[in-house]
Amino acid sequence: MDAALLARLQEVRRALGQSLEALTDPEVLADRARYAAAGRRHAELKPVAEAFDAFLAAERDAAEARELAAAEADPAMAGELESMAHDREAEAAALERRLRLMLAPRDPNDEKDVIMEVRAAAGGDEAGIWAGDLFRMYQRYAERHRWAVETLTSSEADSGGFKEIIFAVKGRGAYSRLKFEAGPHRVQRVPRTESQGRIHTSIATVAVLPEVEEVEVQIAEGDLEIDVFRSTGPGGQSVNTTDSAVRITHKPTGLVVTCQDEKSQLQNKAKALRVLRARLYQIEADRRHAEQAADRRSQVGTGERAEKIRTYNYRENRVTDHRIGLTIKRLPEILEGDLDEFVDALTLDDEARRLAESG
Secondary structure, three states, X not given: OOHXXXXXXXXXXXXXXXXXXXXXXXXXXXXXXXXXXXXXXXXXXHHHHHHHHHHHHHHHHHHHHHHHHXXXXXXXXXXXXXXXXXXXXXXXXXXXXXXXXXXXOOOOOOOOOEEEEEEEOOOOHHHHHHHHHHHHHHHHHHHHOOOEEEEEEEEEOOOOXXXXXXXXXXXXXXXXXXXXXXXXXXEEEOOOOOOOOOOEEEEEEEEEEEOOOOOOOOOOHHHEXXXXXXXXXXXXXXXXXXXXXXXXXXXXXXXXXXXXXXXXXXXXXXXXXXXXXXXXXXXXXXXXXXXXXXXXXXXXXXXXXXXXXXXXXXXXXXXXXXXXXXXXXXXXXXXXXXXXXXXXXXXXXXXXXXXXXXX
């Protein structure tokens, strides 16, 4: 282990001791916010310190076994000691890799709830149907993880599915698992309306935004233009007799959010503000990280057929994630929410990248 990593781990151990002291400090105990922060800090540091202790123990055992093997007259016993040293050295190396990963910068949004946006893109009516299929896939995935799904706003397509649907997923670690779904999803299949049996290609785009608290993104009332109107359904027919639908325009950025699913104007306004806060947070995150675009297009792309992060091919019963080259031939199960094999592989790929960046 290099000196820089060793110094960082020793600092973690010191910080862990400080967090323990804070948790027993009467002043901290009397302040709920400080106590909660100290508890979170302790929970973050403890696994790192425990892994560091395990690493030191493995290195110490390996060195002792090597020393004993060198002094052992019995070749058989010396061989066993050499084997023990080798095993403990391998364990120490694995622990060092794990420690580097644990100290690598983490996504600060991983524990947040998410707001997901699924939109029909290229492909006409079939793209709307496909957007509906993706929404149901994420509903099933959330059910498997016992997460709650709340529809914020939706616009149904005339032929079924959605022109767009925006929904929240609430549950521990939801963002850490769903963030990899952002991007264009391509489907290749024979539409129900296709009489000649020809395969069509359609696209729906997915955006995944961390849901943020009001204190994280403050919006001045003067920056908002709020319009109310009557809710409409597919084809434009009126579905409500009052002006309960709400359209909020954020004047500084030009972002527009419309919510009309609730019968109450206040409820629609509250939901629209949640979506607006998430989008503004993402724009700021894009700016900070110097990504290619300073808006949500960095996630969803243009929606053209040639763009995709994943392809769902019905005829071949396969789903391919193009970012990591993984193909799984279980399309029906995946559309029923069995996404963990993809998510796990993408998580490992992300961890490997962060590990490489950490040096």
